[in-house]
Amino acid sequence: MSSYSFDDLEPCSHLATEFTGDVETKYRRVVSWSIARHSNGRSLPKRRKIAIPTCGTCNITLVRPFVCLHCSYSGCWAGSHVADHLKQSSHIFCVDVSSGAIFCSVCDDVVHNHTLDRAYLESHLKAEEKRTVAKIPREPFKFWEPLADAEEVSALEGTTAIPCQGRRGLLNLGQTCYLNVILQCLVHNPLLRNHFLGDKHNHKLCKIQDCACCEMDKLYIEMYSEDTTPFGPVSFLATTWRKSAELAGYAQHDAHEFFIASLNHIHSNCKGSTNISCICIIHSTFAGQLQSDVKCERCGNVTSTVDPILDVNLELKEKVVRDDKGNPVVSLGACLRKYTQPEKLGPKEYTCSKCGKGSSASKRLSFRKLPPVLSFQFKRFEHKGSDKSASARKLDTPVRIPANLDMMPFTTMSVKDNDKENTGPPIMYQYELFAVINHEGQMDNGHYTNFARFDSGWYRFDDDKVTHSSLGACLKSTPYMCFYVKKHLEYKPHMTPTYIRTRETEAVRERALEQEKEAARQKELDDALLATV
Template identity: 35%
Template sequence: MFSIARVSVTATRTCPRTVKPDALTTMSPAGCPHVNGFKVDNWKQNLRVIYQCFVWSGSAETRKRKAKSCVCHMCGAHLNRLHSCLYCVFFACFAKKHIHEHAKSKRHNLAIDLLYGGIYCFMCQDYIYDKDMEQIAKEEQRKAWKMQVVTPHNSSMKGIGEKYSTWEPTKRELDLLRHNPKRRRITSNCTIGLRGLINLGNTCFMNCIVQALTHTPLLRDFFLSDRHKCEMQSNSCLVCEMSQLFQEFYSGHRSPHIPFRLLHLVWTHARHLAGYEQQDAHEFLIAALDVLHRHCKDDNGKKANNPNHCNCIIDQIFTGGLQSDVTCQVCHGVSTTIDPFWDISLDLPGSSTPFWPLSPGGDGSALNGESHTTGATTLTDCLRRFTRPEHLGSSAKIKCSGCHSYQESTKQLTMKKLPIVACFHLKRFEHSAKLRRKITTYVSFPLELDMTPFMASSKDSRINGQYQQTVDPFNNDNKYSLFAVVNHQGTLESGHYTTFIRQHKDQWFKCDDAIITKASIKDVLDSEGYLLFYHKQFLEYE
């Protein structure tokens, strides 16, 4: 993983900058004239402490401390481009201009961006460049990177900072930038990465999943960084084709792409999906992840055949750990197993499976900010049912290792390890010996999701199936943001798949094969929902 600090998925900037292009327009031989007022007494040591504690943290402990302490002192938010005043270490939002209010009232002209380490001058109204400050920033960044080992299993390996050096512009490059001042402004309306897909004959099930995968941030970063080293024939490797697909999507071309090579490889490696009949999007997702997983290599150069010990990009992003606790009803002994998963399939009201009666507006629903309409079911309701204890009954007795005999038991599923991308599959298609139908029950799902109540570590806080848990507002380890929704319109026999994609924060688009249109948040949340893709809000390097 290349996540070397707690990283906000919803941030609009995607990579740190050692030298900021915006600073070049204000940079002069003398630099910012307002910096000298800060350079008094022990300013270098004070600046180093700020970088060490609040910008680049070297260990997991310091990163957690940073995440808990760095909140806006006015509104309590973690995000919104948090800055710290250099004079009094006052944290405040840049986007909401809380740090501007502080600077104006205290006449403190300089602040530091806590995510990228840039220095902002409120007098110049721009990020500024100072040679002495930049040198301190680089030194502290290298120290932090050297503390980050590439893998937790081998502490002897070099740190990230020793392996990857920062880019510094040469004198010639700086001269070229000064003589060519035209720069392209990337705005929030940028649509690079949005591209339609031609339907090749009932292939909307594939197109909707491709849209979701190409807008998965870490998967996009992996494929665009050309990190895949293929040992297969290039015309048979699905990872190579996905790399090419990402290049096509982010090339800036607007014409719809024709994914014929991808379809051919899917037919080749997942023969149960071959043919022009309409297939299930969820089935395609699992098949695609499986083939990508098999065609990837882990960091040690070994083929990824064991899902429990794999470091391929698919497992890094999508694999979580599901804990199953089977409790004997006689001796209360617990047998625990942990299995990997790529997605979570959730039962819905209206199915033939008995659904746990849930009261609207319960603690779990309020936790995730889901609004109940009369009788509506929420995603949290479905997760509560998924993780409730289930009595297995007399017909499914297990041999208890404590009693040394077959006894009745209860089984409970919880999340032992959460994936970076959590995919929830709402089981809308019911197939049985007597029944084949689609379940159209509306399920409310939130933009932000907290998975803390469904963790194995939260089991002790559950009483009679209700969550009696005090939520820590500063604990973001298990919080997710919605970034893609796959929908199915129609019946079981005849239907069509579309996808809602989040391009930027609060900017959504509907992908209907070759046609892409802008969508509102209401359009997304009012949709029926078949596959829901959530991305972790913060990533912790492990």
């Protein structure tokens, strides 16, 4: 029996003929059971405990069970018991419950096809929706399929695919490493990438002067082109200078300051951008809500306020505490716990709105709404006193960041005891790392570099130099900013994109104007003809 990997799986002819009827039905049930097993007791109250499976041969408890899709047998992979069962019983398929991967005994390998992928995704989402407790039910998931008369079908006919490499360095235009690292993180942001590469904003059709969205569109075209030579973001830098005078010039600037400025610039030029309930790509990607609860210790009154956020700024301790092995214990989780723990307020800092007197109070922050992409900044640059230039310094505190982040303990529903049972499926709070920004050197003489994930690999970007790296090297670095994306994104039913509706509306308006002009010209001709009679 050969060892297998989940990468580069080959199609299997047996799936087309055997993965039907009862086999497919059982596969869907196994996927649903797996979701219930991992979320047991964490989302819905009074749930029946799910039994832990055991191997049908050696009777050991299975941490990673494999289930036969033709009978009720479950076995272990390490002891080859499940493979032996398939051969002895002449059964073909077994499924890895943890991942949903199917092993074919005839091919002696893990196999897949599009039908299997679709069955897994549908079963996975359906099982999660059953266990989601929400006031507003989620829209049922639907696969997008082009219509027979859709314009997309005709547009794709006759086109040729070009290689899109997406790993292109950026030239340093004069102490612009702060710009390069932010642009690399934006380029490798999966939501922004899908938005701009999906032609949601076309710089050739836009008529806005100094449009940040146009610059992003040009950037994505360059970064995902066939060209592998370093690219100089000259127009992006010039647009930033014209929009933000504080970032103009070749002086050193803070990467986080440029990040916030870029988000504001893109937001202001995005379609759908409003001051209330904005649905632009920036707010759809980065915007969350932070709730502040202040409890008066005199009368017990709780005052809650909700504020929008685009990123999270975390404090760092000056002194590093180390464990027995000498490793730093300052971590992203510890910073988040400190960020959301209760804070004491003195009588001079708080006046209760109920009892009308100044009293001691406790203030606690929590995440009321989590964004699809979480951006964290560690406050490594601090200023003390009135003269910032004289007292500015950098904190080189090492921080451990995880590859996967669970934000459930820091949400408002989890913080409140009476709402812990209504938090929904745990996967809705799971994030995975996709980019990290590092600052090397001192505050007045430093350099920015970054790591970013592309497909299944990690790369290090140092201006125009791009080198293959690893997740381990990224996690061992000293982060200044880090970016996480949700593992499970909310979805909406298929609808006509807004940019298509906008183009159609503009086309109708242009045709109406042409008709009005033609009618005016015809009227002038008629009047001139009548004047000669």
